[in-house]
Amino acid sequence: MPRTRPRPSPLIPLLTGVLLAGTLAAAPATGAPAADPGDYTLAVDRTRNGPEIGERMYGVFYEDINRAADGGLYAELVQNRSFEYAPADNPSYTGLTAWTGTATGGATGTARVVDDEHRLNERNRNHLRLDLDGTGGAGARYGVTNTGYNSGIAVEEGEKYDFSVWARTGARRGTPLTVTLHDASGRALAAPLRRTVRGDDWTKYTGTLTARATGTEGRLTVAAGGAGTLRLDMVSLFPRDTYKGRANGLRKDLAEKIAALEPGFLRFPGGCLVNTGSHQAYEAPDWERRRSYQWKDTVGPVEERAVNANFWGYNQSYGLGYYEYFQFAEDIGAMPLPVVPALVTGCGENRATDDPGLLRRHVADTLDLIEFANGPATSTWGALRAEMGHPEPFGLTHLAVGNEENLPDAYYERLAAFREAVEAEHPEITVIANSGPDDTGAVFDRAWELARASGVEMVDEHYYNSPSWFLENNERYDSYDRHGPEVFLGEYASQDNRFRNSLAEAAFMTGLERNADIVKMAAYAPLLANTGYVQWSPDLIWFDNARSWGSTSYETQKLFMTNTGDRVVPSRASSTPVARGPITGAIGLSTWATSAAYDDVRVVSADGAELFADDFSGGADRWTEAAGRGSWAVEGGAYVQSDTAAEDTLVTAGDPDWRDYDLHVKATKREGREGFLIAFGVKDTGNHYWWNLGGWNNTRSAVEKSAGGGKQTMIEDGTVIETGRTYDIRIEVRGRQVTLYLDGREWGSFTDDAVAEPFRQVVARDEATGELIVKVVNAQEAPARTRIDLGPGAAVGPTARLTVLRGDPDAVNTADERPIGPEESVIDGVDTAFTHTFPPHSITFMRIAERTR
Structure with missing residues (x-):
């Protein structure tokens, strides 16, 4: 994305x-x-x-974003169950995040997370060490309480919840362990579970808790009596009633909502977390590094799987891994479509790994993945699949390499190695390429040029745009080359979750179906969002710890996905009469995670009359600032935004009825990640155009149009902005034609006349x-x-x-x-x-x- x-x-x-x-x-x-x-x-x-509409026309894209896995589709109710949270995941995390100490009956002790020679295994290194003082009466207990996700652990009266923990003790006679499920006030939600931990070897202890009441603020307490050292790891609580009743399974209501879409394919596991971070394999000394998502980390016994820092700022346990993804795809009748790293990062990182040995390993890992999915139970990786419970092949037919790479030449160079190896050993597998993160622009054009030249079968396109863009681009695929690669629209959405967005998406989808001969698959994205952990919206399905619901776009997608039909019947409709006036609006200045200084702002009408001039010698009283949008002040005769963390700091001036004018600005980047933004045609903070110079972490520049809070790109190139240099900017607006000049040279132009x-x-x-x-x-x-x-x-x-x-x-x-x-x-x-x-x-x-x- x-x-x-x-x-x-x-x-x-x-x-x-x-x-x-x-x-x-x-x-x-x-x-x-x-x-x-x-x-x-x-x-x-x-x-x-x-054209024929294939049974895979519409599907779903799953990425672990917005806590879509842990705390979401993965049904585990305990947060940080193996005590692996760390600042590498999120600066606020510790090994005891989501845990608090607890004591009853006068018991005392200490609880600390350790990584020592007593660890559960090399991949599950952290564990909880409880040093028990042996104080209090016979029933005294000292331990820890887990708060789960959102407001707590949700349980339903009469339902069963399966508990498990790995434990070892140094106490000669064993250590009594009491497990309780209660709400935030201490009210019991189930009868206690009691076990005795014996021996100083790791052993798994299990039991079942039956809820006596319904609640959404549950807590799980694991506490021990006596004296000595007790070690705990993989503290787990699962609802017995998972989707299809599977152990280590999926949250039922979320899985059922996905299944109700009747998706033709399931793309997983991402998304940005696939191709960001280190591409190295898991190595114990480097376990705190953020790695790209690598499938071998996610299979085998759950307690032996690695953890990883998620791209979206939290920890991912990999309890929901490749085996579970393949199983879920099979359960809902969807074609599995995994995405593997291409060794070229995306999502703002923009670097290529030049290590031939590392490339060879990733190519080999991809061949092993195909064997895991399709190989016989007698093969190395097919045997692991069979051991995990699925002797028969999963029937993998498509595989994507990479996600939204911004370096198309480097990407296609590495893609060639994957394609050569896969096509040599598995010609039945379709390898899917991609065209970067946007619907147009230099990266998109170059990626498609390379795709056609290299003869790939399918190209994955991604874009997130305003509702107006979707209404304007119904005919996008009418002119695509029918002799080139097919299109997989792997991610798209209109920027908000209102019904107006769904209407625009639906209008666009009629064009996808009309072009079903070239657009073979499409998926709205992202799929899931936990209301307590939102990094990105809009999203298809929303949930908290107890409830879930489909957005208006979910209802729209479901209507299309369950009523596709088999073949398009040609039709035509009359259009809506439209009268397009000129671009009108005031002007604005803004920054994004950057400090910048602006000076000598002038607006001159097409006939030469001066409409506005400000050199800030008398302050900035003519500009309207919005509360909470940066820190603006006049410094040294310039208008300066100094907060390098603030985003979208737009200030505005002028008349919203201005038309046919030239906007002149001098702009200087002082420090920060990006450049500066010069707005024109400003109606308000959600409806305007701006020239985004040095955007996207100062990797490119573009004119973006905002409508109703959503954006679309009108024109772009690779311009980057230098710190400390003053740029002379001019924007010429004539009717619906806009021409842009940087330091006296024409940078580009566009006409906004799409209907x-x-x-x-x-x-x-x-x-x-x-x-x-x-x-x-x-x-x-x-x-x-x-x-x-x-x-x-x-x-x-x-x-x-x-x-x-x-x-x-x-x-x-x-x-x-x-x-x-x-x-x-x-x-x-x-x-x-x-x-x-x-x-x-x-x-x-x-x-x-x-x-x-």
Whole structure:
């Protein structure tokens, strides 16, 4: 994922506004009269066949982001169960994060995390050492309590929870161990579990706790009596009722929501965590280093798997590993699609590993992965798969190498080694390449050039853009080369979790289906988000420790994924009349994790009249600053933003009605990660353009358009910004044409004239049911009164089944409210030609039965 810009949480209200034909209009007040219907036509040509829609058209992309694994899909309820948390994961972490000491009956002792010769194994090095003083009465206990994730451990009355721990003791007569499940107030949630630890060798102790009550703030306490040293590791509590009842399994409600999508494929395990960090193998002396995700770390007995620092700022236990991913894909009927590191980092790191031996090892590891998935139980890695419980092959057919590499030449050079080895030994496996982190630009163009030249079969595209971009780019794949690589749209989403975003995504998806001959697979991303640990939004499925719910985009994806059809039936629809005015707006200055100084700001109209001038000799009273957006002050006759940690520090000035003007600015980077941002066409902090010079950790520059809080790139190149150098910037705005000058030389230009068409459609045929599926998106506030013509000689039933998503474009599905969900109905009057009105802000799937004459 292109992670250089954090996205706002859908739980935080953003700017409202309704996307209407490429402009932003205010949403009508509740109870206001509906807009007059617009008239449309939709003609279906049943005599011709469009492209076949494959059963793998839509799938899911899983990455361990937003605590999607530990604390999420992986059903383990204990956080930091093996005491491996460390500052390498997060500066705030210690080995006792999520644990607190506890004592009853006057017991005393000490609890500390150690790594010594008594460790459980070389990969599970840390463990908890309890030194018990033997104080208190016979029932005195000293130990530790775990708080779980979010507000605590969620349990349900009557359900069983399986406890286990590895332990050893130096006490000659053994050490009594008491396990209790209780809430934050101390109220018991289950009867205590008692065991006696015997011997100074690591032994696994197990038991079952049955919940007496339902609660979401549970705590698990493991405490010991007597005197001496007790060592504990891998303290675990699992719900017995996991998905498919599997041990070391998955959280049932989350897995069921994913399964309900009926995904054609499951891409895993990432994402940015695949190709970031060290590419070295796990070595005990280097265990604290953050490594890229390597599949061999994640298989075998759970207590022997490595842990790793997650790219997103927490620890990942690898309890959910490659075996579990393959098993889950099989359980939900999805094609497994693993992603392996390419030895070229992405996600802002942007470096290539030049180590031939390391490259050879990763290529060999990839061949071993194929054997683990597909090899016979008598092979080395097939035997491990069989030992883990799956003697039969998993049937791997596709494998991706790398993720969002920003160095396309270095990436494709290393990709060649993977392809050569895989194609030599496993010609049945499709190796998927990628095109970087964006939908356009120099990296994207070069990556596709290399993909075509090298003859790869499929290219993985990723992009996260504004709703208007998705409405404007329905025809993106119409002109793709049908003789080149196929497209795997591995990650995409509109930037927010409101229904307006879902409408835009749905409109775009009609274009994906229309181009199903070139776009073979597509996945919304990311999949999961724990409300207590959000690094990225929007997300498809949200959850806390007890509940889960689908976003409005989940409902949209589910509607498309479960009603795909088998083949596109050609159709055409009329468009929405659009009147595009000029770019208008005020101006702005901003920074991102950077200190910069601005001076000599001038705005001059096209006829030469000066509209605005500020050399800051009299202060900065003409500029509007937003609270919490950096630290702005006039220093030495310049306007300076000094906070190098602050992001998006936009300050604005001028008239929002300005048009056809030149903006002049002198800008100097003082220190920090990036360059500076010069805004124009500013309506407000969520609706503007800005020239992002030295963005993305000072690796490139671009003009970005923000609409309703979401962004899209208009033009970009590889310009980087030098610290201490003053740049002369000029932005010329004429109508919808923008030309940009840097130090007197033209840097680039663009015309923002794309139309955000709100009315889109695609028609498919479902061969199993004998139905036409008419899919229509109406992403505007006006109803769409539509004349549907099925063509001469059409024989159809008199009724049609409708499934509709509709509602307020600002609606957000939450834990407590689901305003957007499917509405089912049946309509009459269906014929060769008939009229139907599609509601405002709606996605409609109309199933019409075809009859044989």
